[in-house]
Amino acid sequence: MPAITMKVNGQAVCGDVEGRTLLVEFLRDKLGLTGTHVGCDTSQCGACVVHVDGKAVKSCTALAISCADSEVTTIEGLARNGKLHPMQEAFREHHGLQCGFCTPGMIMAAVDIVKRKGKKLDEDTIRHELEGNICRCTGYQNIVAAVKAGAASM
Amino acid sequence: MENFNYVRPAKVADAVKAMKKAKDGKFMAGGHTLIPTLKQGLASPTDIIDLGGLKNTGIKIGAKSVVIQAGTTHAEVAASKELKKAIPGLAALAGGIGDPHVRHKGTIGGSVSNNDPAADYPSACLALGATIHTTDRKLAADKFFTGMFSTALKDTEIVTAVEFPLVKKSGYAKFPNPASLYAMVGVFVAQGADGSARVAVTGAGPGVFRVADMEAALSRKFAGSSLDGIAVKSKGLNSDMHASAEYRAHLITVMAKRAVEAAK
Numbered sequence A: 001m002p003a004i005t006m007k008v009n010g011q012a013v014c015g016d017v018e019g020r021t022l023l024v025e026f027l028r029d030k031l032g033l034t035g036t037h038v039g040c041d042t043s044q045c046g047a048c049v050v051h052v053d054g055k056a057v058k059s060c061t062a063l064a065i066s067c068a069d070s071e072v073t074t075i076e077g078l079a080r081n082g083k084l085h086p087m088q089e090a091f092r093e094h095h096g097l098q099c100g101f102c103t104p105g106m107i108m109a110a111v112d113i114v115k116r117k118g119k120k121l122d123e124d125t126i127r128h129e130l131e132g133n134i135c136r137c138t139g140y141q142n143i144v145a146a147v148k149a150g151a152a153s154m
Numbered sequence B: 001m002e003n004f005n006y007v008r009p010a011k012v013a014d015a016v017k018a019m020k021k022a023k024d025g026k027f028m029a030g031g032h033t034l035i036p037t038l039k040q041g042l043a044s045p046t047d048i049i050d051l052g053g054l055k056n057t058g059i060k061i062g063a064k065s066v067v068i069q070a071g072t073t074h075a076e077v078a079a080s081k082e083l084k085k086a087i088p089g090l091a092a093l094a095g096g097i098g099d100p101h102v103r104h105k106g107t108i109g110g111s112v113s114n115n116d117p118a119a120d121y122p123s124a125c126l127a128l129g130a131t132i133h134t135t136d137r138k139l140a141a142d143k144f145f146t147g148m149f150s151t152a153l154k155d156t157e158i159v160t161a162v163e164f165p166l167v168k169k170s171g172y173a174k175f176p177n178p179a180s181l182y183a184m185v186g187v188f189v190a191q192g193a194d195g196s197a198r199v200a201v202t203g204a205g206p207g208v209f210r211v212a213d214m215e216a217a218l219s220r221k222f223a224g225s226s227l228d229g230i231a232v233k234s235k236g237l238n239s240d241m242h243a244s245a246e247y248r249a250h251l252i253t254v255m256a257k258r259a260v261e262a263a264k
């Protein structure tokens, strides 16, 4: 099994992987970072979204070995010094979740939207940009409100 | 998902070599078709040759054509300011592929090589009269796409770039499947430099195809109203749980008109 190195949430990590090991398996099973979720096996739900070299990607649809030597940020990497990231805080404040299963992916996707589109987001843009993130609980209203407020406070 | 040997060559010649050596090898670009296929057990190659190490990305606008390197992601194509000016329909098409996360990984080379009957890019290639550059040759889109999930590519041949001629106007309209976001019907229209029009349809049939009647009408006058009364026969079109062949046939004219109206 080849050993790979990676920078995850600012820390250098290494581990043995098989060719077929998915990035999400490496994060969850090897590194114990279980905040990144797996909600489907068709690459459609977005529960597994993390940032690789600054871009939001579905970690269930990337080989860990292909991400060797990249910088990965997961939901665990957003908070600073025990203080929630503004987008996390906005999800809490606006009740942007019910069961919470989709939330890590939603928040990682939302932070990526702000990076690409800026802090001032209208509802249409948010809904369109969240096409790759499925929530089976909320009906999206509060997620959209949370993303809007979180973006403004970032 | 079965295990496999993994290599990530830095040179295209090494990628071809690795493929020749492999028992049952597969190239991987963005992996956004390949990895789901592996996960479902629909393919179990012995070797994966990751083309990501080639770093062949970029968009070059020339005097007569635009060359997009095979490894360029959908997000990069959609965001290119120069391309939005040069071939607006193509940039718009890329911005509507899947969702933002898919666009960060999926590549133009992977999309044309895969030739999914519901993929977006093949319609742009066919309507714009693109040329597919490979490690072995240059092929016109009309010759490259040969049917459902099939292309003229040999097993050891790699798509290196796609070249699109500059046109007067281009536009794309798709009716996405709301779950998969792939095209139920997508129509790309282009008005060439000489005024002649080309129309290519994806999602509706077993593979991307052109519509001669629409091309003739739009070559006379490039306007949505030129398509009034032109219907595509439903025979041979896809019928599935999402839409009947008749519904898809109807959508072709609707989407073609929208594409013409959106064309810039």
Ligand SMILES: Cc1cc2nc3c(=O)[nH]c(=O)nc-3n(C[C@H](O)[C@H](O)[C@H](O)COP(=O)(O)OP(=O)(O)OC[C@H]3O[C@@H](n4cnc5c(N)ncnc54)[C@H](O)[C@@H]3O)c2cc1C
Pocket: A042, A043, A044, B026, B027, B028, B029, B030, B031, B032, B033, B034, B035, B036, B051, B070, B096, B097, B098, B099, B102, B105, B106, B107, B108, B109, B110, B111, B113, B114, B116, B118, B119, B120, B121, B153, B157, B158, B159, B160, B180, B181, B182, B183
């Ligand atoms: C949720 C989801 C939604 C999607 N929605 C859409 C959509 O709306 N429209 C759409 O068009 N597509 C859609 N896709 C597909 C996406 O665009 C894929 O990224 C694309 O079709 C394949 O590109 P890739 O770079 O990921 O290729 P890969 O998956 O890596 O490869 C695909 C195939 O092409 C071969 N290949 C790859 N690159 C080359 C090359 N340079 N030369 C020779 N062979 C090569 C591989 O061996 C493989 O057989 C979607 C995918 C997902 C997961």
Ligand code: FES
Pocket: A037, A038, A039, A040, A041, A042, A043, A044, A045, A046, A047, A048, A049, A058, A059, A060, A061
């Ligand atoms: S688990 Fe990755 S998209 Fe569903």
Ligand code: FES
Pocket: A096, A097, A098, A099, A100, A101, A102, A103, A134, A135, A136, A137, A138
């Ligand atoms: S809160 Fe339950 S899936 Fe979104």
